[in-house]
Amino acid sequence: MENELTAALAGVRDAFARYPRRAVLDGCPHCEGSVLVDEHDLFSLTISLGNTVGGRVDVKALLPVLLERLLGSDELEPVIVLGKLRYEEWRTWPRVEQEAIDAYLDVVWRALLADHPSRLGSFTDPTDFLDAAHAAGERVERFLDVWDATLTPPADRHLAELVSRLNFTSQKPSALGDWLRREATRDRLHRAWERDYDSQWADDLARAYDLLRH
Incomplete structure (x- = not known):
């Protein structure tokens, strides 16, 4: 599964490579003004990203690092990160971007089912993943079908x-x-x-x- 996870992350990076990452994001002038992007405190950024801080292009630019950090640490909240996808209407994005996210979700799900107990970074178990996938706007039946076949x-x-x-x-x-x-x-x-x-x-x-x- 390690190779599949690596390939899925590479696919996300390639799909969103054309969106430049900004060191400072524009924030709501009534809330916090400009916000410095600090990869050591991504949790605080994810709460307001795409809402009061930055826009859709910034969400896309930061998506590769956010999805990778979900798998490499427990500092992020999957429901918050994947919830950005629904908020930004990701099913209207270019097909290559949707396919990269789909591939990521599918391989993470299979990796969680492959071990017991399972923990994959910020995903603590299969139910944690299903909650986050639902927050992204996905129907859980898609993943339950995979569980049926595993x-x-x-x-x-x-x-x-x-x-x-x-x-x-x-x-x-x-x-x-x-x-x-x-x-x-x-x-x-x-x-x-x-x-x-x-x-x-x-x-x-x-x-x-x-x-x-x-």
Whole structure:
């Protein structure tokens, strides 16, 4: 996965290379005025970037470093960073830019499912990623389909954990909740238990299966 992550980041850099990065961004004169871009404090910048500081071109110029920093540190908030995409209507951007972001999201998602426990920089686990992807305006079904096709012990363990945290009394519509409650999810957990019945996480699989039975 390391090579795929590297390639995805390179694709983002290439797609947005034509947008020059400015050392100082124009800010709202009533809020904070001009803002110095300091890569050592990107978190503070992401809160106002594209809103009261800088514009769409600045978001695009900084996107490669922000997406790379999401994977290399825990200093940024994925929901804030990826939320910039929806705010800036990224699905209206040139196709090459959309494809680079899509490739990034896809490889990060697969990398998170590939290990358990998983942490990839600022992404702490699969649910953290799904929240951020939703903030970007993406339908979670896109990533749940990949989870369905990833029939590995780490992906199954993530699934069992998520079921154990599911609020079964909630009546609020949820694509993720509906996906978890499917008979297919229950059957998958049973098959995972049969495969890993002598593992240290077998009880977790069985417990999640029992939750979905009732």
